[in-house]
Amino acid sequence: MPAANSQPRRARSGNRRDEAARLAVLHAADDLLVERGFGNLTVEAIARRAGVAKQTIYRWWPxxxxxxxxxxxxxxxxxxxxxxxxxxxxxxxxxxxxxxxxxxxxxxxxxxxxxxxxxxxxxxxxxxxxxxxxxxxxxxxxxxxxxxxxxxxxxxxxxxxxxxxxxxxxxxxxxxxxxxxxxxxxxxxxxxxxxxx
Amino acid sequence: MPAANSQPRRARSGNRRDEAARLAVLHAADDLLVERGFGNLTVEAIARRAGVAKQTIYRWWPxxxxxxxxxxxxxxxxxxxxxxxxxxxxxxxxxxxxxxxxxxxxxxxxxxxxxxxxxxxxxxxxxxxxxxxxxxxxxxxxxxxxxxxxxxxxxxxxxxxxxxxxxxxxxxxxxxxxxxxxxxxxxxxxxxxxxxx
Amino acid sequence: MPAANSQPRRARSGNRRDEAARLAVLHAADDLLVERGFGNLTVEAIARRAGVAKQTIYRWWPxxxxxxxxxxxxxxxxxxxxxxxxxxxxxxxxxxxxxxxxxxxxxxxxxxxxxxxxxxxxxxxxxxxxxxxxxxxxxxxxxxxxxxxxxxxxxxxxxxxxxxxxxxxxxxxxxxxxxxxxxxxxxxxxxxxxxxx
Amino acid sequence: MPAANSQPRRARSGNRRDEAARLAVLHAADDLLVERGFGNLTVEAIARRAGVAKQTIYRWWPxxxxxxxxxxxxxxxxxxxxxxxxxxxxxxxxxxxxxxxxxxxxxxxxxxxxxxxxxxxxxxxxxxxxxxxxxxxxxxxxxxxxxxxxxxxxxxxxxxxxxxxxxxxxxxxxxxxxxxxxxxxxxxxxxxxxxxx
DNA sequence: AGTTAAACGAGACGGTACGTCACGTCTTGAA
DNA sequence: TTCAAGACGTGACGTACCGTCTCGTTTAACT
Incomplete structure (x- = not known):
C-alpha cells in the first residue's frame, strides 16, 4: 500500500456542481448571520468567508x-x-x-x-x-x-x-x-x- | 395696491424647525412603506417624496x-x-x-x-x-x-x-x-x- | 440495407483536430466582428455562435x-x-x-x-x-x-x-x-x- | 503675522464640483494609460489611483x-x-x-x-x-x-x-x-x- | 434697523454592495 | 486525444444609497 493522495486540497469541480462550495456557502451564511446579524449579511461577505466566487452564489441561489x-x-x-x-x-x-x-x-x-x-x-x-x-x-x-x-x-x-x-x-x-x-x-x-x- | 402673495410656495422656516417639513417626512415615509414596502424604503426616496433635503432628515432623525x-x-x-x-x-x-x-x-x-x-x-x-x-x-x-x-x-x-x-x-x-x-x-x-x- | 447514418450531424472527430470546428470558429469570429464590432467580440460569443466549446478555442488559439x-x-x-x-x-x-x-x-x-x-x-x-x-x-x-x-x-x-x-x-x-x-x-x-x- | 492656514488639507467640495477631484482623475487616467496601457485602464483603477469614489467619475464622465x-x-x-x-x-x-x-x-x-x-x-x-x-x-x-x-x-x-x-x-x-x-x-x-x- | 445664527434646498463627495458579464482554467464523459 | 458542456475563481462593469460635508438663501430673534 503506497503513498496515496499526497495533496488532497480541494477536489475542484469541473463539470459538476461543487458540493464543497455548496456547503461552504451554507455554513458561511449561517456563521455570518449569527456573528454579525442579518443587517450585515451581504452576498459579498458570504462569498469572501466561504472562499467562493460571488458568481458561484448567484449561479445557484437567486x-x-x-x-x-x-x-x-x-x-x-x-x-x-x-x-x-x-x-x-x-x-x-x-x-x-x-x-x-x-x-x-x-x-x-x-x-x-x-x-x-x-x-x-x-x-x-x-x-x-x-x-x-x-x-x-x-x-x-x-x-x-x-x-x-x-x-x-x-x-x-x-x-x-x-x-x-x-x-x-x-x-x-x-x-x-x-x-x-x-x-x-x-x-x-x-x-x-x-x-x- | 396690496397684491399679496403672488407665489405662496411654502412658508420657508428660517430660524426655527419647519413643522411642514417634519410632517412631510413622516407622511412620505408612511406612504412609501405602504406603497413600496420596507425593502424599498430609503432615506433618499423619503427626501425626494417629501420635497426635503436629505440633510434635513439627518438633522432631526438618526x-x-x-x-x-x-x-x-x-x-x-x-x-x-x-x-x-x-x-x-x-x-x-x-x-x-x-x-x-x-x-x-x-x-x-x-x-x-x-x-x-x-x-x-x-x-x-x-x-x-x-x-x-x-x-x-x-x-x-x-x-x-x-x-x-x-x-x-x-x-x-x-x-x-x-x-x-x-x-x-x-x-x-x-x-x-x-x-x-x-x-x-x-x-x-x-x-x-x-x-x- | 437497414438504417445507415441515422444522424449524420457533424463527423465528430475523435482523435484528430476537427477541421469543421476550426472553420466554424474563424467564420464566427469574422461574422461577429462585422455584425457587432470588436468591442462586443468575446470568446464566449464566438464559441456560442460557432457551436463549439470554449475550451476548443483555448486549445488552439492563445x-x-x-x-x-x-x-x-x-x-x-x-x-x-x-x-x-x-x-x-x-x-x-x-x-x-x-x-x-x-x-x-x-x-x-x-x-x-x-x-x-x-x-x-x-x-x-x-x-x-x-x-x-x-x-x-x-x-x-x-x-x-x-x-x-x-x-x-x-x-x-x-x-x-x-x-x-x-x-x-x-x-x-x-x-x-x-x-x-x-x-x-x-x-x-x-x-x-x-x-x- | 504670516503663517495662517495651519491644515490646508483638501478643500472638501460641498455643493460645488470639486476641482481637485477632477484633476486627480485626469492625471490618474493619464498616468495609468502610460504606465499600464489602455487594455489595463479601468474606471476602478482610475478611481483607486485618484483617491476618488467611482461614482464621482460616473457623475461627470460618461x-x-x-x-x-x-x-x-x-x-x-x-x-x-x-x-x-x-x-x-x-x-x-x-x-x-x-x-x-x-x-x-x-x-x-x-x-x-x-x-x-x-x-x-x-x-x-x-x-x-x-x-x-x-x-x-x-x-x-x-x-x-x-x-x-x-x-x-x-x-x-x-x-x-x-x-x-x-x-x-x-x-x-x-x-x-x-x-x-x-x-x-x-x-x-x-x-x-x-x-x- | 442691522446683525447673527439656525434651518433649509441642493447636491457633491468617499464609500459599500448590488447583480451581471466575460475572462481563462479546470473536469467530466462520450466519441 | 479531441470535443461539448459547463462549473469555478477572478475582477470590472455601471447603479443605488449610505451618511457627511459644504454652499447660498431665508427668516426669526437679538442686539
Whole structure:
C-alpha cells in the first residue's frame, strides 16, 4: 500500500456542481448571520468567508434568502424532529418545548426569526418562506394535532390551524421580542387550549 | 395696491424647525412603506417624496427607523386607544379585537410589523422599539390586566406579562404570516386563558 | 440495407483536430466582428455562435486576436494579391487602389483595422500583428517597390520603407477616421512621391 | 503675522464640483494609460489611483474615453500650438514635426493613438473623438493650409482635406506601427506634396 | 434697523454592495 | 486525444444609497 493522495486540497469541480462550495456557502451564511446579524449579511461577505466566487452564489441561489432557507431546512430536519408516533398532550408539550429551545438557543432558530422578519420587508421572501418552510411544516403539525384529536387525547376549542397558531404564536412572539420562554408558559398553553375544560 | 402673495410656495422656516417639513417626512415615509414596502424604503426616496433635503432628515432623525417610530407612536395614540376605565374580560376582548384590526387593516399596523421585523436585523432598532413603543405600551397593558385581576374579573393561570404574550402572540404571529385574524380566535383565547376553568 | 447514418450531424472527430470546428470558429469570429464590432467580440460569443466549446478555442488559439489574424491572413491571400510580375508606377497605383478597396469595403479590411487598433492597447497583439502580418506583407511590398526602382519605373526621394509608409499611411489614416478614399488621392500620391519631378 | 492656514488639507467640495477631484482623475487616467496601457485602464483603477469614489467619475464622465478626451484636449492646447500667423511651407513643416514629436514623445500623444484605436472598436468613441477633437483640429489645420495657398506659399495638387491627410497620414501610421518618424520623411512630404513641381 | 445664527434646498463627495458579464482554467464523459 | 458542456475563481462593469460635508438663501430673534 503506497503513498496515496499526497495533496488532497480541494477536489475542484469541473463539470459538476461543487458540493464543497455548496456547503461552504451554507455554513458561511449561517456563521455570518449569527456573528454579525442579518443587517450585515451581504452576498459579498458570504462569498469572501466561504472562499467562493460571488458568481458561484448567484449561479445557484437567486438571493441570500434562499441560502438561509436551504440551511434552515437542513438544520430543522436534523434538530427539530416532528412527532411521528402516537400523539398526546404530553408529546405536543414536548414538541413545543423543543421548538422554543430551537428558536431561542439554536443558530438555525435565529435564521427562522430573520426570515420571518425579512418576509415583512420583501414579498418574494414571504412567498419562499411559506412555500418551502412554513407551509410544509404546518402540514405536519396539523397532522400531528389531528391525530391527537382523533385519538381523544386533546380537545381544542378552535380549528386545528388556529389552535396551532395559538400555541406557537406566543412562543414566536417572545422570541421576536427577545424574551425567554419559560416552560410554565408552554405548560399552561397546552393545559388551557388543548385539554377539556 | 396690496397684491399679496403672488407665489405662496411654502412658508420657508428660517430660524426655527419647519413643522411642514417634519410632517412631510413622516407622511412620505408612511406612504412609501405602504406603497413600496420596507425593502424599498430609503432615506433618499423619503427626501425626494417629501420635497426635503436629505440633510434635513439627518438633522432631526438618526435613522429611518426613528421616522417610522414617530409616525407609529402618533398613529397608535389616535387609532388604538388603551382602556382607561373599568376592565373586564369583555373589554379586554374588545381591546384585542381592536389590536387585530390595527395590525391587519391600518397602515400604522404595517409600520409596527415592519419595525418588529427590522428589530430582528438590527439591535439599535430593537432597543428603540422597546424603549419607545413596546415597553410603554406593555406597561399600560399590564396595568389594564392587573386592574381586571384585582377586580376579580379575570383569573389567568400565568403571570401578567406571560398572559399578555399568550393573548397577543397569536394575533401578531398571524399578522406576520399574512393570515387573517378571525374573531373566534380572540374569543377563545380570552375564554381559555383569562376565565376560570 | 437497414438504417445507415441515422444522424449524420457533424463527423465528430475523435482523435484528430476537427477541421469543421476550426472553420466554424474563424467564420464566427469574422461574422461577429462585422455584425457587432470588436468591442462586443468575446470568446464566449464566438464559441456560442460557432457551436463549439470554449475550451476548443483555448486549445488552439492563445487569444481572440490570433483567431482574427488567422482569418485575416487567409482572406488577404485570397482577396488582395501582391504584384508578382513586372512592377510599374501604374501597377503600384493599381495595388494601392486594391488596398484601399480592401480596407474600406472588405470584411477582412475591418479585421485589419481592428487589429491595428488592438495593437495600440496590447503589446502582445502588436507583436503578433507585426510578426505574422505586417512584417511579411511589408517585405513583399518593399520587394515590389525595389523591383520598380531597379527597372527605372519609379524614382522616389525616400528610402523604400518610408516611401511605402508615405503611400499607405494616408490610405490607412482615412480608413481609420471613417473617410472614403477617392482615387484621385492615390493618383496624386503616386505622381508626387514616385515619379521624377 | 504670516503663517495662517495651519491644515490646508483638501478643500472638501460641498455643493460645488470639486476641482481637485477632477484633476486627480485626469492625471490618474493619464498616468495609468502610460504606465499600464489602455487594455489595463479601468474606471476602478482610475478611481483607486485618484483617491476618488467611482461614482464621482460616473457623475461627470460618461465613460473613460471622455476622461481621456478631456486630458487630450487640455494637453494638446498646451503642447501642440496651432500656427496663427503667416503660414509658409516652412512653418507647415515645423507644425508637422511638432505633431510627430507630440505623437511619439508626449504622453498625450499616446492618448490620441489610444483613442484613434478605441474608435475602431466603439462607434460612440468614434463620434466623440471626431466631434470634440479631430473635427475642430482639422478645421484649424485646413484654415492654416488655405491661408498658405491664398498667399501663394504652397500649391498642393489635392483639395485641402486630402492634402492634410496625405501629410498627416504617414506620420500617424508610423506612430501606430511603432516606427520612429525621421525628419526627412516630413521634409519630403512637404516638398513633394505642397511645393510646385 | 442691522446683525447673527439656525434651518433649509441642493447636491457633491468617499464609500459599500448590488447583480451581471466575460475572462481563462479546470473536469467530466462520450466519441 | 479531441470535443461539448459547463462549473469555478477572478475582477470590472455601471447603479443605488449610505451618511457627511459644504454652499447660498431665508427668516426669526437679538442686539
Amino acid at each position: 438571493s441570500k434568502v434562499e441560502i438561509l432557507l436551504d440551511t434552515l431546512i437542513e438544520d430543522t430536519e436534523k434538530r427539530l424532529p416532528m412527532l411521528t408516533e402516537r400523539t398526546t398532550a404530553e408529546s405536543i408539550r414536548g414538541y413545543l418545548l423543543g421548538f422554543a429551545r430551537f428558536l431561542t438557543g439554536d443558530p438555525a432558530g435565529k435564521i427562522l426569526l430573520a426570515l420571518i422578519a425579512e418576509a415583512q420587508h420583501d414579498p418574494g421572501t414571504a412567498e419562499s418562506l411559506h412555500k418551502r418552510y412554513l407551509g410544509p411544516r404546518r402540514d405536519q403539525e396539523r397532522d400531528m394535532l389531528v391525530r391527537a384529536i382523533d385519538a381523544g387525547e386533546v380537545s381544542p376549542r378552535l380549528d386545528p390551524d388556529a389552535t396551532i397558531d395559538a400555541l406557537v404564536g406566543p412562543i414566536v412572539y417572545r422570541a421576536l421580542t427577545g424574551s425567554s420562554i419559560p416552560s410554565g408558559l408552554v405548560d399552561t398553553l397546552v393545559a388551557d387550549l388543548l385539554l377539556p375544560r | 435613522s429611518k427607523v426613528e421616522i417610522l417610530l414617530d409616525t407609529l407612536i402618533e398613529d397608535t395614540e389616535k387609532r388604538l386607544p388603551m382602556l382607561t376605565e373599568r376592565t373586564t374580560a369583555e373589554s379586554i376582548r374588545g381591546y384585542l379585537l381592536g389590536f387585530a384590526r390595527f395590525l391587519t387593516g391600518d397602515p400604522a399596523g404595517k409600520i409596527l410589523l415592519a419595525l418588529i421585523a427590522e428589530a430582528q436585523h438590527d439591535p439599535g432598532t430593537a432597543e428603540s422599539l422597546h424603549k419607545r413603543y413596546l415597553g410603554p405600551r406593555r406597561d399600560q397593558e399590564r396595568d389594564m390586566l392587573v386592574r381586571a385581576i384585582d377586580a376579580g374579573e379575570v383569573s389567568p393561570r400565568l403571570d401578567p406579562d406571560a398572559t399578555i404574550d399568550a393573548l397577543v402572540g397569536p394575533i401578531v404571529y398571524r399578522a406576520l404570516t399574512g393570515s387573517s385574524i378571525p374573531s373566534g380566535l380572540v374569543d377563545t383565547l380570552v375564554a381559555d386563558l383569562l376565565l376560570p376553568r | 487569444s481572440k486576436v490570433e483567431i482574427l489574424l488567422d482569418t485575416l491572413i487567409e482572406d488577404t491571400e485570397k482577396r488582395l494579391p501582391m504584384l508578382t510580375e513586372r512592377t510599374t508606377a501604374e501597377s503600384i497605383r493599381g495595388y494601392l487602389l486594391g488596398f484601399a478597396r480592401f480596407l474600406t469595403g472588405d470584411p477582412a479590411g475591418k479585421i485589419l483595422l481592428a487589429l491595428i487598433a488592438e495593437a495600440q492597447h496590447d503589446p502582445g497583439t502588436a507583436e503578433s500583428l507585426h510578426k505574422r502580418y505586417l512584417g511579411p506583407r511589408r517585405d513583399q511590398e518593399r520587394d515590389m517597390l525595389v523591383r520598380a526602382i531597379d527597372a527605372g519605373e519609379v524614382s522616389p526621394r525616400l528610402d523604400p520603407d518610408a516611401t511605402i509608409d508615405a503611400l499607405v499611411g494616408p490610405i490607412v489614416y482615412r480608413a481609420l477616421t471613417g473617410s472614403s478614399i477617392p482615387s484621385g488621392l492615390v493618383d496624386t500620391l503616386v505622381a508626387d512621391l514616385l515619379l521624377p519631378r | 465613460s473613460k474615453v471622455e476622461i481621456l478626451l478631456d486630458t487630450l484636449i487640455e494637453d494638446t492646447e498646451k503642447r501642440l500650438p496651432m500656427l496663427t500667423e503667416r503660414t509658409t511651407a516652412e512653418s507647415i513643416r515645423g507644425y508637422l514635426l511638432g505633431f510627430a514629436r507630440f505623437l511619439t514623445g508626449d504622453p498625450a500623444g499616446k492618448i490620441l493613438l489610444a483613442l484613434i484605436a478605441e474608435a475602431q472598436h466603439d462607434p460612440g468613441t468614434a463620434e466623440s473623438l471626431h466631434k470634440r477633437y479631430l473635427g475642430p483640429r482639422r478645421d484649424q489645420e485646413r484654415d492654416m493650409l488655405v491661408r498658405a495657398i491664398d498667399a501663394g506659399e504652397v500649391s498642393p495638387r489635392l483639395d485641402p482635406d486630402a492634402t492634410i491627410d496625405a501629410l498627416v497620414g504617414p506620420i500617424v501610421y508610423r506612430a501606430l506601427t511603432g516606427s520612429s518618424i525621421p525628419s526627412g520623411l516630413v521634409d519630403t512630404l512637404v516638398a513633394d506634396l505642397l511645393l510646385p513641381r
